[in-house]
Amino acid sequence: MKSVPDRVVKTLEKKGLTGIAVTLEEESLCLKGMVKNHDDWLKAGYTAAAFPCREVINDLAIQGLEPEKDRLPALSDSLLEGRHFDAVVIGGGVIGCAAARELTRWDISVALLEKDGDVSCHASGRNDGMVHPGFAAHPGTKKATYNVRGNKLYTRVSEDLGVPLVRCGSMLLLKNPLYILLIPYFFLRARQNGVEGCRFIERRKVFQLEKQVTRKQWGAFSFPTAGVMSPYRTAIAYAENAVQNGAEVFLDTRVRGFRLEPSKPGKTRLTAVETNRGTFTASVVINAAGIWADRIAQYAGDRFFSLHYRKGVDCILDKKTGALQQRATGMPELFQLRAKTKGGGIVPTTEGNLLIGPTAEEIPYREEYSTSQTDIDALMSRLNLNRALKKEDIITYFAGVRACTWKEDFIIEPSRKVDNLIHAAGIQSPGFASAPAIAEDVAAFAVEALKLQRTVMENRCFNPRREAPVNPRNLSPQERTKLIQSDPAYGRVICRCEGVSEGEVRDALRSSVPAMTLDGIKRRTRAGMGRCHGGFCTPRILEIMSAELKEPMERLTKRGAGSLFFTGLTKETEPKKAVKGGEA
Numbered sequence: 001m002k003s004v005p006d007r008v009v010k011t012l013e014k015k016g017l018t019g020i021a022v023t024l025e026e027e028s029l030c031l032k033g034m035v036k037n038h039d040d041w042l043k044a045g046y047t048a049a050a051f052p053c054r055e056v057i058n059d060l061a062i063q064g065l066e067p068e069k070d071r072l073p074a075l076s077d078s079l080l081e082g083r084h085f086d087a088v089v090i091g092g093g094v095i096g097c098a099a100a101r102e103l104t105r106w107d108i109s110v111a112l113l114e115k116d117g118d119v120s121c122h123a124s125g126r127n128d129g130m131v132h133p134g135f136a137a138h139p140g141t142k143k144a145t146y147n148v149r150g151n152k153l154y155t156r157v158s159e160d161l162g163v164p165l166v167r168c169g170s171m172l173l174l175k176n177p178l179y180i181l182l183i184p185y186f187f188l189r190a191r192q193n194g195v196e197g198c199r200f201i202e203r204r205k206v207f208q209l210e211k212q213v214t215r216k217q218w219g220a221f222s223f224p225t226a227g228v229m230s231p232y233r234t235a236i237a238y239a240e241n242a243v244q245n246g247a248e249v250f251l252d253t254r255v256r257g258f259r260l261e262p263s264k265p266g267k268t269r270l271t272a273v274e275t276n277r278g279t280f281t282a283s284v285v286i287n288a289a290g291i292w293a294d295r296i297a298q299y300a301g302d303r304f305f306s307l308h309y310r311k312g313v314d315c316i317l318d319k320k321t322g323a324l325q326q327r328a329t330g331m332p333e334l335f336q337l338r339a340k341t342k343g344g345g346i347v348p349t350t351e352g353n354l355l356i357g358p359t360a361e362e363i364p365y366r367e368e369y370s371t372s373q374t375d376i377d378a379l380m381s382r383l384n385l386n387r388a389l390k391k392e393d394i395i396t397y398f399a400g401v402r403a404c405t406w407k408e409d410f411i412i413e414p415s416r417k418v419d420n421l422i423h424a425a426g427i428q429s430p431g432f433a434s435a436p437a438i439a440e441d442v443a444a445f446a447v448e449a450l451k452l453q454r455t456v457m458e459n460r461c462f463n464p465r466r467e468a469p470v471n472p473r474n475l476s477p478q479e480r481t482k483l484i485q486s487d488p489a490y491g492r493v494i495c496r497c498e499g500v501s502e503g504e505v506r507d508a509l510r511s512s513v514p515a516m517t518l519d520g521i522k523r524r525t526r527a528g529m530g531r532c533h534g535g536f537c538t539p540r541i542l543e544i545m546s547a548e549l550k551e552p553m554e555r556l557t558k559r560g561a562g563s564l565f566f567t568g569l570t571k572e573t574e575p576k577k578a579v580k581g582g583e584a
């Protein structure tokens with residue numbers, strides 16, 4: 001009987017992929033060598049993943065492709081030098097922020113480290129915000145279990161954090177009358193995953209529920225537990241509540257390595273975390289680094305998986321379209337029902353816009369957020385799911401990248417090699433929907449590891465309720481008048497499209513996880529998210545930022561290092577010095 005690596009090599013050769021060395025490392029299959037292109041790289045990874053193994057480490061080089069360069073950190077100082085934290089969370093996405101908040105239920109010191117200038121600026125700020133029901137993931141996977149649990153937990157999380165959750169429901173529209181034959185299979189899958197309340201809705205009834213739905217539908221399978229939330233507001237709210245309960249958030253802080261020492265035979269423990277802001281000790285570390293989680297695992301000597309990167313592009317429609325559709329709809333092709341991604345569709349948002357997307361395209365680099373005509377064409381075909389939507393309704397596009405393992409499932413477990421390291425890796429979709437459940441488990445793993453080192457008591461002062469910022473638009477006219485009388489800044493509207501006031505912009509700059517960039521303000525207040533997309537409000541917001549942050553305008557950025565607003569002065573008569581090398 002041939003070994004698994006030999007069988008993998010044979011299968012790869014049959015597929016025309018020759019010269020690839022396959023070894024078994026810590027029960028994972030490791031691929032080394034060179035392939036001609038990115039398609040072959042993907043083919044090799046997926047081929048290996050179909051064999052029995054823990055995970056796949058795809059170290060194949062791609063001919064002619066430059067290796068990805070790490071961006072240099074914006075800062076370098078010694079803020080963290082010599083400090084100690086009981087628990088350190090790496091990554092300020094929704095998983096890291098939620099985990100940090102869960103950890104503050106305990107009487108321990110907690111630090112959340114984010115390499116960029118704000119939390120939720122990668123996948124967690126670039127997604128559809130769907131609290132999926134948990135149907136799409138294959139039964140028995142971590143994705144299915146965490147999604148269904150996360151979906152239920154969000155009711156409480158939304159109340160506690162003051163982030164609206166709308167249980168709008170979703171409908172999987174049937175493209176073909178023959179698909180009705182699949183309904184018993186859909187019910188079976190829903191039962192296997194524990195998704196409650198699903199039902200089949202006939203064509204006629206679908207038209208009654210969604211007046212503008214495409215005429216080309218043949219009924220729908222409906223999921224009443226599906227909902228939507230603002231994904232970035234959720235992550236920010238988690239981080240703010242963590243800070244309100246004693247955690248410290250360090251932005252612009254990139255983990256660059258660890259110090260390790262042997263513990264038991266064949267095992268190690270992390271003793272120190274190395275960052276651009278100093279080296280410090282930590283009793284337990286959570287790896288929630290999104291698309292870079294394999295890199296963090298590598299720093300810890302525990303790289304038993306590698307990631308591939310699946311970009312998704314969405315378009316945002318004008319708020320006026322919100323009235324044209326209540327539920328999320330999608331119409332997958334038959335082959336997509338078994339595919340690795342759900343295929344996208346139309347998704348309402350809590351703010352009233354509709355989103356169309358996301359697409360799914362494998363890309364060779366991690367943080368690559370460009371959008372192309374091909375993406376736009378793909379999105380246009382989904383616009384037709386609603387007869388009333390027009391291309392002119394589109395305000396803008398955005399892209400995010402999903403962090404996928406080759407087995408296409410989440411990795412949520414304590415490291416088998418490093419005593420005090422917990423992985424929350426490969427958190428692709430439905431990672432947002434699963435976040436509350438993932439956070440509960442990784443925090444529990446961390447506390448278990450801590451309890452082996454010291455006594456851990458509950459944090460008696462833990463307050464799950466976040467002090468949410470004032471939102472004048474949620475107030476009655478009388479309450480709003482009173483608010484403006486007490487603080488006129490809430491009456492000075494800065495963003496006319498979204499009706500955001502100066503007071504809200506100021507609050508975002510003073511919050512417990514303050515916005516330091518224009519995008520940070522946008523995520524917290526929605527200023528700049530409307531039809532004009534910042535055309536009118538940007539200069540005014542920059543003035544407020546400059547005054548609040550006590551920084552000259554020339555140093556303000558859109559999204560952190562490398563995104564300065566101003567490159568220099570246009571009039572020579574001004575005595576101030578110009579700043580070089582920024583983005584206009």
Ligand SMILES: Cc1cc2nc3c(=O)[nH]c(=O)nc-3n(C[C@H](O)[C@H](O)[C@H](O)COP(=O)(O)OP(=O)(O)OC[C@H]3O[C@@H](n4cnc5c(N)ncnc54)[C@H](O)[C@@H]3O)c2cc1C
Pocket residue numbers: 090091092093094095096113114115116119120121122123124125126127128129130131132253254255256288289290291292293310311312313314358399400401402427428429430431432433434
């Ligand atoms: C287009 C698109 C649509 C999606 N739609 C949905 C949806 O509707 N519903 C759903 O459930 N899921 C959805 N997802 C998936 C969801 O966005 C992700 O599963 C989730 O956001 C992952 O969160 P995360 O915290 O693991 O990763 P991230 O949000 O990427 O956070 C990881 C963070 O770690 C930081 N980091 C990395 N390396 C370091 C380091 N060395 N030091 C310090 N910090 C570091 C990064 O800067 C980053 O901020 C979608 C994804 C995409 C791309």
